[in-house]
Amino acid sequence: MTNHNLSIVQIEIIVMRKIILSLATSLDGYIEGPNGEVDWMVFTEDTGKALGKFLDEIDTILYGRVSYEVWGSYIPPETAAPFEKEFYLRTGKMSKYVFSASKTNFLGNPVVVQSEIQQSILAIKQQPGKDIWLYGGAGLITTFVNLDLIDEYRIAVMPIILGSGKPLFADIQKRVKLKLSAANSSDSGFVELRYLRQSD
Amino acid sequence: MTNHNLSIVQIEIIVMRKIILSLATSLDGYIEGPNGEVDWMVFTEDTGKALGKFLDEIDTILYGRVSYEVWGSYIPPETAAPFEKEFYLRTGKMSKYVFSASKTNFLGNPVVVQSEIQQSILAIKQQPGKDIWLYGGAGLITTFVNLDLIDEYRIAVMPIILGSGKPLFADIQKRVKLKLSAANSSDSGFVELRYLRQSD
Numbered sequence: 001m002t003n004h005n006l007s008i009v010q011i012e013i014i015v016m017r018k019i020i021l022s023l024a025t026s027l028d029g030y031i032e033g034p035n036g037e038v039d040w041m042v043f044t045e046d047t048g049k050a051l052g053k054f055l056d057e058i059d060t061i062l063y064g065r066v067s068y069e070v071w072g073s074y075i076p077p078e079t080a081a082p083f084e085k086e087f088y089l090r091t092g093k094m095s096k097y098v099f100s101a102s103k104t105n106f107l108g109n110p111v112v113v114q115s116e117i118q119q120s121i122l123a124i125k126q127q128p129g130k131d132i133w134l135y136g137g138a139g140l141i142t143t144f145v146n147l148d149l150i151d152e153y154r155i156a157v158m159p160i161i162l163g164s165g166k167p168l169f170a171d172i173q174k175r176v177k178l179k180l181s182a183a184n185s186s187d188s189g190f191v192e193l194r195y196l197r198q199s200d
Numbered sequence: 201m202t203n204h205n206l207s208i209v210q211i212e213i214i215v216m217r218k219i220i221l222s223l224a225t226s227l228d229g230y231i232e233g234p235n236g237e238v239d240w241m242v243f244t245e246d247t248g249k250a251l252g253k254f255l256d257e258i259d260t261i262l263y264g265r266v267s268y269e270v271w272g273s274y275i276p277p278e279t280a281a282p283f284e285k286e287f288y289l290r291t292g293k294m295s296k297y298v299f300s301a302s303k304t305n306f307l308g309n310p311v312v313v314q315s316e317i318q319q320s321i322l323a324i325k326q327q328p329g330k331d332i333w334l335y336g337g338a339g340l341i342t343t344f345v346n347l348d349l350i351d352e353y354r355i356a357v358m359p360i361i362l363g364s365g366k367p368l369f370a371d372i373q374k375r376v377k378l379k380l381s382a383a384n385s386s387d388s389g390f391v392e393l394r395y396l397r398q399s400d
Contacts, residue, residue, distance in 0.1 A: 027355070027378065027395070028369040029229040040375070145361065155227070159380045159395060161345065163372030169228040172363030175240065178227065180359045183385040191383040193391055195227070195359060 017125045018151040021134045030165035040160050044188040048083025055090050059130040064140035065100035073108040146173045159189040217325045218351040221334045230365035240360050244388040248283025255290050259330040264340035265300035273308040321349050346373045359389040
């Protein structure tokens, strides 16, 4: 009979927080209509649940200047849908970063990143916490794509061709190859496409 | 006991042939790179099978002038993949229509439609046959979207952001609401999104 000496080795794996770009586009790739319209986005109970689940995954939100000014401290009206109120109640409590070279003071006191975006992002990712939502707008998304800072893309494609508006992807400097990780269609008619970096 | 007089009524339902737009785009909605590149499209055995299945459904192809001149009578080189040879062998035998206001003579003698597109399409759809493939290019697709002639959209979204190129949807005059009918992801990383007219 042999004697087994068992030793238990504890391995700690540090998974870095991901930067997730998550938003809705039309089938022709617009995030807003020509006059800023977002009325074409499907908002159902379905969407509310999906958004709630997404908020469980994150605790930090990244905004461009304009997006923050419009949505960063937004309080929905009394008449808003319950899921919308819930959404802003929850995002209101999260850590917020605004990327702006020109402006340093914002309502609600978000952290302002004026330069050295890559280093700032690395620092944020090394802090403990949940994943990080790259909210937008289009200019900040362009910067993040071109600096290869996006770990995951989640694009909810709405069942409409808008024809014109603000495109999600503009001024992209070179091809970005991606790896499909999921494609989930919702009862309300949109499809969420998820991609990781191809190298991941 | 009652006497039942049964009469059998034969109902013939005529399902009109559908116009199907079927093509591949990048995640940012381009059908070609800035210099006409299509090297980013995923072509695997998988793709070959899907294409073969699609060809079972159609017997007629609609081209714009340029697309026909490049692809309408294309014969792949000896070194081409078997599925590619098979593809052009099969499409070579199908009915072909070229939409061109200026040119009337084409290699392979396709039917040329010079004007009155809506009436021509209605006439084609009323002929018996399988479904009809709207092949492209972008100009013809724009015309068909704006005239509301597309019955089904099948867009294979490839897992890449190209950054620039020729967009699938350009010069669309008004919003087109669609109804998601399927979203099928392939092992090779693309997702085929299928839509019908919202009114269908």
